[in-house]
Amino acid sequence: MAIDELMTRALAAIPDLDGPISVEAIHRLVDADDDLDDGPWTIAETAELLDVSAHSLRYYERLGLVEVGRDSLGHRSYDREALRRLVFLTRMRLSGMPMRDLQHYVELVDVGETTVPERLDMLLEHRDTIRRQLRELTLSLAATEYKIATYGGHTGDVPGI
Template structure:
């Protein structure tokens, strides 16, 4: 078991962020008899999962729902799977848009390279 300072260092999240995550229901640390937060190594894995989930662009509301379902137990796996599938759909849309933007840039770069090649092979007119 570890207290919040050590947990903060191991998860690379600030203490304020960890307190916020607890406030909104994303994490549920146990408490000592003195009411200090305690975390275990499984909590590190959970926070790392949350950090990765956040990188997918998922909303805090969906993260909260996912956390509620996780804490409710394995009978909620179908609903958790649905949440992940919905986020996958969103990421696929973003990837398609990003690929379209990359294709646009590549076409423009090809055009500019062609113009450069033509202008470097054509002698420059004399300067007056």
């Protein structure tokens, strides 16, 4: 199941994207990979699953953001832990988190539980950034809808959004 399918399923499980997301919905997002086989996965399979390039996966590994095992031939072998971390990393990158912040976050994770308060602070700050971006995108959507209506086009809800 590719990440697009997982995201479609996860978004469908969230009843109202305009309101706060429930803890149960978050747990469903975290457990969304339960439909996957047990792995391990090759770099090509992982890249396809996450809809990223193999180059991006190697880059994340080179930066120390994810640890990847090797099979008996020396080829990369991605397990569930690596896959979960990569899902998180790709979501954070998609939402605009800079690589240096991701590196710092992963360093904190690797240090252990004593860094939870700092990680929480980082995520709270990033959440505020995402919320600001959502407001800005909402205004951009309204301006686009206005222009579409001006030109006689149909405006309104877009299925799936």
